[in-house]
Amino acid sequence: QEKISKLYVEVTCDEATLRSHINQAFDSEATKVQPEGDGYVISLPPGCRAIPSQAFFCIHWLTQIIIDSTITSIGTAAFNCCSNLTSVTIPDSVTSIGEYAFASCDELISVTIPNNIKVIEPYAFAGCLKLTSVTIPNGVTSIGGNAFASCEELISVTIPNGVISLGENAFGGCISLQSLTIPDSVVSIGMGMCAGCSSLESIYGKFASE
Numbered sequence: 001q002e003k004i005s006k007l008y009v010e011v012t013c014d015e016a017t018l019r020s021h022i023n024q025a026f027d028s029e030a031t032k033v034q035p036e037g038d039g040y041v042i043s044l045p046p047g048c049r050a051i052p053s054q055a056f057f058c059i060h061w062l063t064q065i066i067i068d069s070t071i072t073s074i075g076t077a078a079f080n081c082c083s084n085l086t087s088v089t090i091p092d093s094v095t096s097i098g099e100y101a102f103a104s105c106d107e108l109i110s111v112t113i114p115n116n117i118k119v120i121e122p123y124a125f126a127g128c129l130k131l132t133s134v135t136i137p138n139g140v141t142s143i144g145g146n147a148f149a150s151c152e153e154l155i156s157v158t159i160p161n162g163v164i165s166l167g168e169n170a171f172g173g174c175i176s177l178q179s180l181t182i183p184d185s186v187v188s189i190g191m192g193m194c195a196g197c198s199s200l201e202s203i204y205g206k207f208a209s210e
Helices: 015-025
Strands: 006-011 032-036 039-043 062-067 087-089 110-112 133-135 156-158 179-182 202-205
Parallel strands (some): 062 087, 156 179
């Protein structure tokens, strides 16, 4: 029997509001919502392995989400503007995270990008104002334009060896960023990659003197 994909969420809305939204977001009444602990387990329609684009767009009552290991992709702007989302757990089964997926999640503090992600898409985490920590896995080859732009509390970033390109303004406006490590594998850096990083004191590795 095919395994059903599940999400665990914590919310500040009532159960009826959650149920109504989930049915719309996944365009199916086959979704199920069951209380568990401090939140709810959402069982997705059979065969669903993706969180659709804009599934939780501007849903301010979402505070935490744990994605189970059957999910393989997170759509464009899936969690864009979830202004009270503080915690997200993304499994290594996820191989793609769309543009703007977590952009403007103002309360998101840390994120670990799954090991099977190759490309961090443009604007994926832009405007996460309280993001202080991001773990970028070794398999990433490209960091898109504005991927982490305006993450105002991000202090340091280590880009793993294997990354080939850094997009335009990838870390632009990260006003608390103090250090950045760029590996020898990087061959392309977009314009304004660190524009407006007023606290940047050190760039280590390749291009350190440029």
